[in-house]
Amino acid sequence: MGKRYYCDYCDKSFADNPVNRKNHLRGVIHNKMRKLHYDSFRDPGTILAEDETKLPCKRFYNTGSCDYGDGCRFSHMTEEKRQELLKQIEEENKLAERKTQEDMEQKQLTLDDWLAKKCKTVSSVKVEEVPQFSLPQALRNIPNIPPSLLPPKFEDFQNTDPVEWG
Ligand SMILES: [Zn+2]
Numbered sequence: 001m002g003k004r005y006y007c008d009y010c011d012k013s014f015a016d017n018p019v020n021r022k023n024h025l026r027g028v029i030h031n032k033m034r035k036l037h038y039d040s041f042r043d044p045g046t047i048l049a050e051d052e053t054k055l056p057c058k059r060f061y062n063t064g065s066c067d068y069g070d071g072c073r074f075s076h077m078t079e080e081k082r083q084e085l086l087k088q089i090e091e092e093n094k095l096a097e098r099k100t101q102e103d104m105e106q107k108q109l110t111l112d113d114w115l116a117k118k119c120k121t122v123s124s125v126k127v128e129e130v131p132q133f134s135l136p137q138a139l140r141n142i143p144n145i146p147p148s149l150l151p152p153k154f155e156d157f158q159n160t161d162p163v164e165w166g
């Protein structure tokens with residue numbers, strides 16, 4: 001059995017050879033399926049705008065269905081579907097607006113503000129606020145622990161010169 005070509009858009013497979021492939025990829029059905037696939041990623045605004053350029057599908061509105069389905073070149077838009085799309089657009093706009101507002105608030109806090117706030121916190125810090133360090137259980141019974149392993153005390157922080165970075 002030879003290799004088979006599987007087309008994701010059409011959910012169909014056939015013997016893989018250049019002629020079959022070319023015929024399939026040029027086929028009406030394949031191109032309709034491909035368009036449908038990409039259409040499902042379009043935003044509601046684009047769908048509505050494109051729908052307005054289409055004439056209403058007589059078959060769809062007279063009989064309630066049309067064999068071309070979503071691939072029909074005439075409009076199948078219903079009032080219900082239109083309202084749903086409009087609601088989606090409204091929600092997306094609201095979300096975008098909220099995001100812009102948050103971005104603006106973030107920008108207002110400049111680096112200087114942040115540093116000023118930080119410095120203030122450090123100088124006004126109280127003894128109770130400093131975390132208490134204690135020696136881990138495993139080290140408690142070891143004599144002559146090197147100073148670098150000893151837990152720091154509050155005074156140690158008070159008497160250090162701030163290190164200049166960079
Ligand atoms: Zn296909």
Ligand SMILES: [Zn+2]
Pocket residue numbers: 057059060066067068069072073074075076
């Ligand atoms: Zn139609």
